[in-house]
Amino acid sequence: MGQPLIELRGLTKAYPGVVANDDVSFAIKPGEVHALLGENGAGKSTLVKMIYGLVKPDAGTMTLNGAPYTPEEPRFAREQGVAMVFQHFSLFDAMNVAENIALGMENPPRLADLSARIRKVSLLYGLPLDPERTVGELSAGERQRVEIIRCLLQDPKLLIMDEPTSVLTPQEVEILFRTLRKLSADGTAILYISHKLEEIRTLCDEATVLRLGRVVGTCTPRKTTASAMAEMMVGETLTAPARAAVASDEIALEVTGLKARSPSPFGTSLRDITFTLHKGEVLGIGGVAGNGQDELLGALSGELRSDADTIRLGGQPIGRRGPEARRRLGLLSAPEERLGHAAAPDMSLTENALLTGAHRQALTKRGMINWSAAQGFAERIISRFDVRTPGPHTAARALSGGNLQKFVIGREVLQDPRVLVVNQPTWGVDASAAAAIRQALLDLATNGTAILCISQDLDELMEISDRFAALNEGRLSEIRPAQGLSVEQIGLMMGGAHGMEVAHV
Amino acid sequence: MDLTAISPTLLIASLMVAATPLLLAALGELIVERAGVLNLGVEGMMITGAICGFAISVETGSPYLGLVFAAIGGALLSLLFALLTQLVLANQVASGLALTLFGLGLSALLGQSYVGVKPPSMARLDLPGLSDLPFVGRVLFSHDPVLYFGIALTIATWAFLKFTRAGLILRAVGENHTAAHALGYKVVRVRILAILFGGACAGLGGAYISLIRVPQWTEGMTAGIGWIALALVVFASWKPLRVLLGAYLFGGLSVLQLNLQAAGLAVPVEYLAMSPYIITILVLVLMSADKSRAPASLGRIFHASS
Numbered sequence: 058m059g060q061p062l063i064e065l066r067g068l069t070k071a072y073p074g075v076v077a078n079d080d081v082s083f084a085i086k087p088g089e090v091h092a093l094l095g096e097n098g099a100g101k102s103t104l105v106k107m108i109y110g111l112v113k114p115d116a117g118t119m120t121l122n123g124a125p126y127t128p129e130e131p132r133f134a135r136e137q138g139v140a141m142v143f144q145h146f147s148l149f150d151a152m153n154v155a156e157n158i159a160l161g162m163e164n165p166p167r168l169a170d171l172s173a174r175i176r177k178v179s180l181l182y183g184l185p186l187d188p189e190r191t192v193g194e195l196s197a198g199e200r201q202r203v204e205i206i207r208c209l210l211q212d213p214k215l216l217i218m219d220e221p222t223s224v225l226t227p228q229e230v231e232i233l234f235r236t237l238r239k240l241s242a243d244g245t246a247i248l249y250i251s252h253k254l255e256e257i258r259t260l261c262d263e264a265t266v267l268r269l270g271r272v273v274g275t276c277t278p279r280k281t282t283a284s285a286m287a288e289m290m291v292g293e294t295l296t297a298p299a300r301a302a303v304a305s306d307e308i309a310l311e312v313t314g315l316k317a318r319s320p321s322p323f324g325t326s327l328r329d330i331t332f333t334l335h336k337g338e339v340l341g342i343g344g345v346a347g348n349g350q351d352e353l354l355g356a357l358s359g360e361l362r363s364d365a366d367t368i369r370l371g372g373q374p375i376g377r378r379g380p381e382a383r384r385r386l387g388l389l390s391a392p393e394e395r396l397g398h399a400a401a402p403d404m405s406l407t408e409n410a411l412l413t414g415a416h417r418q419a420l421t422k423r424g425m426i427n428w429s430a431a432q433g434f435a436e437r438i439i440s441r442f443d444v445r446t447p448g449p450h451t452a453a454r455a456l457s458g459g460n461l462q463k464f465v466i467g468r469e470v471l472q473d474p475r476v477l478v479v480n481q482p483t484w485g486v487d488a489s490a491a492a493a494i495r496q497a498l499l500d501l502a503t504n505g506t507a508i509l510c511i512s513q514d515l516d517e518l519m520e521i522s523d524r525f526a527a528l529n530e531g532r533l534s535e536i537r538p539a540q541g542l543s544v545e546q547i548g549l550m551m552g553g554a555h556g557m558e559v560a561h562v
Numbered sequence: 563m564d565l566t567a568i569s570p571t572l573l574i575a576s577l578m579v580a581a582t583p584l585l586l587a588a589l590g591e592l593i594v595e596r597a598g599v600l601n602l603g604v605e606g607m608m609i610t611g612a613i614c615g616f617a618i619s620v621e622t623g624s625p626y627l628g629l630v631f632a633a634i635g636g637a638l639l640s641l642l643f644a645l646l647t648q649l650v651l652a653n654q655v656a657s658g659l660a661l662t663l664f665g666l667g668l669s670a671l672l673g674q675s676y677v678g679v680k681p682p683s684m685a686r687l688d689l690p691g692l693s694d695l696p697f698v699g700r701v702l703f704s705h706d707p708v709l710y711f712g713i714a715l716t717i718a719t720w721a722f723l724k725f726t727r728a729g730l731i732l733r734a735v736g737e738n739h740t741a742a743h744a745l746g747y748k749v750v751r752v753r754i755l756a757i758l759f760g761g762a763c764a765g766l767g768g769a770y771i772s773l774i775r776v777p778q779w780t781e782g783m784t785a786g787i788g789w790i791a792l793a794l795v796v797f798a799s800w801k802p803l804r805v806l807l808g809a810y811l812f813g814g815l816s817v818l819q820l821n822l823q824a825a826g827l828a829v830p831v832e833y834l835a836m837s838p839y840i841i842t843i844l845v846l847v848l849m850s851a852d853k854s855r856a857p858a859s860l861g862r863i864f865h866a867s868s
Contacts, residue, residue: 131746147741149734160734161745
């Protein structure tokens with residue numbers, strides 16, 4: 058194939074204090090699946106936002122089919138045949154599927170005609186969807202289908218996919234890949250953003266690697282190894298976390314028949330969850346987002362109450378106790394949402410450290426706060442977990458996602474818990490920081506803490522868990538030893554393909 | 563007590579009149595809230611509309627011109643709110659309360675020389691044939707044009723939200739402004755337009771009180787109707803047809819309790835006076851027990867960079 062579909066030359070974009078993209082150039086041919094690789098903060102999102110017209114480049118040019126391409130806004134990009142599936146879905150929960158799709162189109166037909174077309178295209182590509190359903194009731198995989206079909210209805214020439222597989226089961230990923238391969242065979246170019254290297258090796262034809270906003274290399278993923286690509290991405294060699302298995306027979310936490318209603322209207326209630334957690338053990342809980350993860354964390358941390366006997370900490374019934382009482386007994390937790398749930402955005406790191414550490418670190422005395430001790434605790438977290446920040450007086454909001462994540466996990470780890478519950482501990486954290494967090498969790502387990510790790514990153518769970526179970530629609534699967542589990546088995550535990558089908562043509 | 567003194571014809575006819583200012587203000591606020599903005603300044607915009615409409619009517623002698631300027635006055639005041647909340651990102655609750663206080667003060671100032679003046683009256687719509695029908699003719703077909711405009715506006719609002727693309731975009735902005743922005747819609751522009759519409763409706767509702775329902779000018783004459791309109795939008799689950807129902811229910815009960823007072827019902831006046839509020843809220847709370855909920859971005863500040 059001769060002429061590239063889209064060509065980027067010297068794209069540069071700077072924000073105050075940081076250069077997001079510096080002289081980025083590459084080209085994509087029609088029908089090519091092109092991977093854009095890089096760590097968080099490498100500038101992938103800014104780059105695709107420029108292609109989609111959401112951000113204007115400071116310098117550099119783009120050509121589409123040989124003609125200059127300067128999208129002023131997304132509308133213009135869509136007219137030119139550029140479509141995008143967002144990382145955090147750009148969907149409207151209270152509206153139905155057809156209305157959501159109409160919002161993403163330039164000249165949508167009448168809703169009745171649109172519904173008919175949605176049914177046709179969704180069957181054609183094996184992504185069945187009912188146009189009348191309310192989006193808030195759909196699973197993550199189904200929501201992604203809505204986004205993809207929204208793009209497909211516009212016959213895109215270039216489809217941009219921003220980390221599409223982070224919310225899917227392995228079976229759903231397989232189906233998505235078949236859909237993408239069919240699209241590429243039809244001549245649609247795909248720009249595929251991910252940091253999952255094995256996926257890129259199976260799917261992509263070419264890859265461009267970004268680091269700190271610059272292109273640091275290109276490769277043909279099928280011909281390189283995952284570790285070679287990882288080193289290109291990170292710029293250093295990574296070591297996998299190591300641990301000595303010391304799980305004892307002593308039970309730290311016992312959960313029997315736990316039921317909890319979800320507080321959010323579109324959440325998943327917990328149904329009859331039973332497990333035991335031993336001292337020094339790491340139990341990994343996988344599952345697609347929205348299957349009860351937040352509710353499980355809430356029920357264990359004490360935000361959601363249950364019957365006293367359903368949760369026992371070292372034999373003591375604690376189901377009716379609130380978060381602070383559980384913290385005093387040594388059950389600590391770190392929720393997924395960093396800003397607003399794990400940390401109060403506008404309070405300083407010292408204040409945030411105080412919020413959960415007050416009792417166990419003895420930071421208050423007769424109701425008065427010992428500020429110097431609180432600041433000392435915050436400083437210990439900062440130095441021990443390499444949190445990059447001007448100091449403990451900085452507001453939590455001002456930290457980057459990865460740094461704040463290190464802080465909120467470190468805050469719980471340093472309190473020497475008996476049981477630690479974490480949800481998505483390395484979500485949005487770069488590879489080296491993620492490795493540090495995992496190592497800290499394993500070290501804690503080695504010292505006898507029982508750890509429950511809820512995550513959607515299966516590689517992470519396989520790396521650190523002793524035993525593994527999956528949440529599916531609020532139920533917990535059978536618990537199995539993590540060693541020797543195949544991807545196939547894990548996928549089935551997570552609920553299989555949720556009724557998805559493979560493309561029919 | 564003599565209940566026969568209450569004429570059903572007059573009762574229904576006057577409940578429609580009593581309900582109209584509330585209906586107009588609530589419809590405007592409904593559109594504002596569906597776009598994701600909480601404007602607590604309804605009372606201030608209504609009273610400003612009331613004096614603008616009154617003054618212009620008296621000066622020009624045309625009640626219709628008065629109504630047009632009432633809408634303009636309400637919209638201008640809401641523009642202040644739009645500037646504060648959409649462009650300099652001020653807190654919506656505080657700005658809305660400030661708007662109410664400002665509107666009450668401004669209207670008192672503007673209205674100083676209009677106390678005790680009688681405005682030109684508006685001709686009732688006379689529909690040949692229909693208006694002459696017994697009972698129905700008096701009740702339904704011999705009102706002022708604004709009352710019919712209120713009903714038409716309810717239906718238009720409902721159809722706008724349900725069937726038009728612009729309505730879909732407005733709901734999208736109110737539901738998830740980040741996603742709407744990512745899809746390339748102008749969140750701030752949509753919201754400013756919605757706020758202006760809300761201001762115009764509130765102004766019109768205020769002028770309806772000062773020009774048609776009362777008709778004269780006194781300070782603070784909207785007497786809390788703006789606050790009722792705000793509550794009505796919530797209890798009506800952000801649905802136009804329920805707003806119509808709620809407004810008529812409230813209007814009906816207000817008129818009925820006045821009639822009962824006049825008829826000498828042996829219940830303390832205070833209980834009668836509070837009954838419209840309690841019953842309207844009760845009915846709408848029961849109706850809003852279904853799954854409908856507030857627009858998800860309601861009251862949240864939007865900035866394109868976040």
